[in-house]
Amino acid sequence: MNFTLRVWRQKDASDPGRMVDHRADGIIPDMSFLEMLDVVNQKLIEKGEEPIAFDHDCREGICGCCGAVVNGTAHGPLPATTLCQLYMRHFRDGDVITIEPWRAKAFPVLRDLCVDRGALDRIMYAGGYITVRTGSAAEANAIPIPKPIADRAMDAAACIGCGACVAACPNASPMLFLSAKVSQYALLPQGQPERELRVKKMVAVAEASGFGACSVHAECEGVCPKNIKLTFISKLNRELIRAHLKS
Amino acid sequence: MAELDSKIPEGPIAEKWDKHRFNLKLINPANKRKYRVIVVGSGLAGASAAASLAELGFQVACFCYQDSARRAHSIAAQGGINAAKNYQNDGDSIYRLFYDTVKGGDFRAREANVYRLAQVSNNIMDQCVAQGVPFAREYGGCLDNRSFGGAQVSRTFYARGQTGQQLLLGAYSALCCQIGRGAVKMYPRHEMLDLVVIDGQARGIIARDMVSGAITRHVADAVAIGTGGYSNVFYLSTNAKGCNATAIWRAHVRGAYFANPCYTQIHPTCIPVTGEHQSKLTLMSESLRNDGRIWVPLAKEESRAPGKIPESERDYYLERKYPSFGNLAPRDISSRAAKQVCDEGRGIGKSKQGVYLDFADALKRLGRPVIEERYGNLFQMYEEITAEDPYHVPMRIFPAPHYTMGGLWVDYNLMSNLPGLHVIGEANFSDHGANRLGASALMQGLADGYFVLPYTIGDYLARAGICKAGTDHEAFKEAEEAVRGRLKKLLGKKEGKRSVDSFHRELGRLMWNGCGMGRTEASLKGALEKLPKLREAFWEEVKVPGDADHLNQELEKAGRVADLLELAELMCVDALDRSESCGGHFREESQTPDGEALRDDEHFCHVSAWEHAGAGKAPVLHKEPLKFDYVHLQTRSYK
Numbered sequence: 001m002n003f004t005l006r007v008w009r010q011k012d013a014s015d016p017g018r019m020v021d022h023r024a025d026g027i028i029p030d031m032s033f034l035e036m037l038d039v040v041n042q043k044l045i046e047k048g049e050e051p052i053a054f055d056h057d058c059r060e061g062i063c064g065c066c067g068a069v070v071n072g073t074a075h076g077p078l079p080a081t082t083l084c085q086l087y088m089r090h091f092r093d094g095d096v097i098t099i100e101p102w103r104a105k106a107f108p109v110l111r112d113l114c115v116d117r118g119a120l121d122r123i124m125y126a127g128g129y130i131t132v133r134t135g136s137a138a139e140a141n142a143i144p145i146p147k148p149i150a151d152r153a154m155d156a157a158a159c160i161g162c163g164a165c166v167a168a169c170p171n172a173s174p175m176l177f178l179s180a181k182v183s184q185y186a187l188l189p190q191g192q193p194e195r196e197l198r199v200k201k202m203v204a205v206a207e208a209s210g211f212g213a214c215s216v217h218a219e220c221e222g223v224c225p226k227n228i229k230l231t232f233i234s235k236l237n238r239e240l241i242r243a244h245l246k247s
Numbered sequence: 248m249a250e251l252d253s254k255i256p257e258g259p260i261a262e263k264w265d266k267h268r269f270n271l272k273l274i275n276p277a278n279k280r281k282y283r284v285i286v287v288g289s290g291l292a293g294a295s296a297a298a299s300l301a302e303l304g305f306q307v308a309c310f311c312y313q314d315s316a317r318r319a320h321s322i323a324a325q326g327g328i329n330a331a332k333n334y335q336n337d338g339d340s341i342y343r344l345f346y347d348t349v350k351g352g353d354f355r356a357r358e359a360n361v362y363r364l365a366q367v368s369n370n371i372m373d374q375c376v377a378q379g380v381p382f383a384r385e386y387g388g389c390l391d392n393r394s395f396g397g398a399q400v401s402r403t404f405y406a407r408g409q410t411g412q413q414l415l416l417g418a419y420s421a422l423c424c425q426i427g428r429g430a431v432k433m434y435p436r437h438e439m440l441d442l443v444v445i446d447g448q449a450r451g452i453i454a455r456d457m458v459s460g461a462i463t464r465h466v467a468d469a470v471a472i473g474t475g476g477y478s479n480v481f482y483l484s485t486n487a488k489g490c491n492a493t494a495i496w497r498a499h500v501r502g503a504y505f506a507n508p509c510y511t512q513i514h515p516t517c518i519p520v521t522g523e524h525q526s527k528l529t530l531m532s533e534s535l536r537n538d539g540r541i542w543v544p545l546a547k548e549e550s551r552a553p554g555k556i557p558e559s560e561r562d563y564y565l566e567r568k569y570p571s572f573g574n575l576a577p578r579d580i581s582s583r584a585a586k587q588v589c590d591e592g593r594g595i596g597k598s599k600q601g602v603y604l605d606f607a608d609a610l611k612r613l614g615r616p617v618i619e620e621r622y623g624n625l626f627q628m629y630e631e632i633t634a635e636d637p638y639h640v641p642m643r644i645f646p647a648p649h650y651t652m653g654g655l656w657v658d659y660n661l662m663s664n665l666p667g668l669h670v671i672g673e674a675n676f677s678d679h680g681a682n683r684l685g686a687s688a689l690m691q692g693l694a695d696g697y698f699v700l701p702y703t704i705g706d707y708l709a710r711a712g713i714c715k716a717g718t719d720h721e722a723f724k725e726a727e728e729a730v731r732g733r734l735k736k737l738l739g740k741k742e743g744k745r746s747v748d749s750f751h752r753e754l755g756r757l758m759w760n761g762c763g764m765g766r767t768e769a770s771l772k773g774a775l776e777k778l779p780k781l782r783e784a785f786w787e788e789v790k791v792p793g794d795a796d797h798l799n800q801e802l803e804k805a806g807r808v809a810d811l812l813e814l815a816e817l818m819c820v821d822a823l824d825r826s827e828s829c830g831g832h833f834r835e836e837s838q839t840p841d842g843e844a845l846r847d848d849e850h851f852c853h854v855s856a857w858e859h860a861g862a863g864k865a866p867v868l869h870k871e872p873l874k875f876d877y878v879h880l881q882t883r884s885y886k
Binding site: 011057116140 | 298323376421525741
């Protein structure tokens with residue numbers, strides 16, 4: 001298979017950046033999207049040019065490192081799939097493929113397709129935890145948790161923090177990410193003592209980090225590689241209202 | 248250099264850790280904040296250690312090469328974590344977990360370390376549940392368990408097929424709490440490129456900011472390395488692309504001994520290689536072996552589709568050879584058995600390097616909803632990668648490099664021979680002997696970080712007599728210059744002909760053939776002859792575009808491959824020296840008549856710890872004898 005790639009190239013944060021065409025020839029359908037980029041990069045290196053920088057690590061769809069907007073869709077055309085788990089058999093021979101980094105004010109581009117997602121970490125530093133000192137935990141089976149609740153908490157906890165929800169959102173809102181973590185802890189009995197404080201602190205940092213607000217476009221749900229559902233954002237809103245009413 | 252002293256406490260095994268904790272010197276809470284500790288790596292071991300040390304009051308700086316601490320490769324562990332809770336009432340106990348782990352490691356681990364690991368396994372579960380890790384539960388609300396290889400009890404706790412992810416996010420959340428408090432300073436996208444040693448003590452690191460390229464000096468009173476293993480020496484492995492051995496290798500070059508480098512684990516259930524372009528291998532969790540049955544056709548060169556091969560013409564070889572453990576035989580044994588049937592010409596798939604993992608019986612017995620509940624995400628991942636539906640066609644699997652039991656030598660306190668340098672998680676050598684059992688890596692990473700290092704590092708800091716030193720010390724200057732020199736050299740061959748990847752692939756092939764699943768004197772000597780030439784070619788011909796002052800992923804890779812090229816040689820030296828077979832180290836010359844690993848306890852019942860003697864010089868071997876007072880040396884049998 002042969003493709004024309006239209007790729008965002010930007011040397012560093014100070015460079016305005018531009019779309020550049022690259023050839024991707026001799027691609028095998030069983031290659032992953034990132035393996036296809038590997039092939040292109042090897043050719044660029046042979047020619048003495050700098051390869052396309054992109055973040056990736058586990059290549060198993062779990063670390064949340066990789067991600068790019070492919071033909072206008074975060075993580076590409078397949079639903080519930082990270083970019084590293086997208087295979088070239090889903091493209092047609094001869095396609096022109098545009099590849100851009102996550103676009104959001106809160107995610108400055110570092111180079112080519114690499115962006116700084118540190119703002120997501122800062123939201124977590126503000127309250128994405130249950131405060132429990134090492135060694136002070138009670139016996140694991142002391143708190144029985146009904147299976148449906150544990151399962152629902154796990155649905156939320158599956159978030160890999162890739163940032164696709166932000167990239168897909170016209171407002172660049174991180175609410176799917178944020179709601180997943182808030183919901184996981186709000187659902188579990190262990191999360192109750194800090195329930196109100198947590199949601200207020202996390203939302204405040206999100207708002208201060210240059211992200212937009214949620215106006216329920218639902219684009220985030222459509223691109224989420226882990227199928228995190230919009231209903232968690234409803235839960236987040238309820239949690240936030242509840243927290244303000246309680247205080 | 249001091250002789251190897253494992254510092255194993257006296258007394259009965261069940262009392263050693265308690266007694267030792269009492270004997271450890273404490274630091275007054277008000278004084279703890281005067282000490283600074285550097286933690287390199289933010290996986291299960293690094294994140295849990297950094298968070299726990301900060302809770303105690305130490306100043307902590309934590310470094311990781313990923314853009315966020317949450318992405319360390321512990322995240323990819325799928326199946327589960329062991330703990331001796333005995334919630335299933337099936338006869339489990341701390342002693343049994345200890346026994347299984349020592350036996351599973353083929354009697355090449357330290358008894359005292361393993362016993363402590365089994366003891367704290369229960370605390371880990373308590374801690375993780377309290378953090379809100381959403382483990383699988385039964386309808387009554389209690390925690391659920393499943394079985395894993397090498398054990399006949401169900402002691403593995405799990406969170407769907409994402410246990411590593413959930414445990415890492417738990418440790419990351421503890422870390423976030425401490426970062427939020429200002430107790431941990433986090434350095435993401437920073438790579439440790441050298442260790443700084445002052446007056447024989449580890450006192451800091453040189454790191455590169457991978458975005459700006461800035462080389463920075465970081466001083467501390469102690470350094471803890473938790474940077475994982477070195478399976479990427481094989482190029483194709485289940486490790487993340489960024490996993491590397493630079494931190495431990497640089498520490499080794501600075502004086503830390505490297506123990507048992509030849510102990511590598513080849514995981515039996517990975518998706519087979521499809522072609523030259525392949526960039527990594529994907530694991531299918533061992534938990535699949537609970538319900539999947541492994542088989543190959545009886546006949547060689549079988550060309551029928553798996554569904555067309557009748558029962559009578561299939562060989563369920565694990566069930567046949569190991570009736571009591573069946574498909575749950577330990578990893579090393581299962582991997583070798585797969586290699587044997589493929590070597591006999593009975594492999595499946597286009598490459599004939601594969602075996603079937605078949606769920607047809609389980610689907611019939613349990614129904615699709617149960618299988619979906621247990622393994623849904625794994626089945627989906629398999630289908631995405633192979634375009635085959637495992638609900639209808641058996642999975643094709645083949646062994647792949649996955650974990651390295653070898654690592655930097657540490658004593659009972661998890662400190663290397665280099666005072667002040669602590670090594671935790673997969674990066675050390677201590678608990679798994681020559682083969683790690685499934686669901687034990689998560690257990691060890693968290694044991695080291697939550698429940699061992701926070702106690703032992705205080706004792707070191709209280710006793711060590713650490714001099715005052717700043718980043719202006721001569722040792723920092725020398726280390727920084729060495730780092731800058733290496734980077735310059737790597738960037739120096741713009742007219743070079745070959746990319747970093749081409750060297751890495753060649754190294755991988757060389758190691759897989761020479762020091763892979765089966766090793767012989769000839770294959771190892773062959774590899775030892777080729778490695779120096781490959782290394783020389785690398786430094787002559789490697790082409791690294793760009794400069795050191797920007798984000799430069801080729802430069803990052805080049806530095807890592809340069810270090811793997813050196814480590815590879817030490818692996819082969821160790822594998823050649825250890826002429827016995829044990830666990831994952833299978834010397835073909837040393838096997839029983841029916842093809843099982845044959846240990847030589849008379850000559851090799853020891854840890855091999857290698858000292859770096861300088862570039863171009865043969866490494867020096869130090870032996871730590873292993874004593875088995877509780878689990879008596881015997882031939883491992885899973886029949």
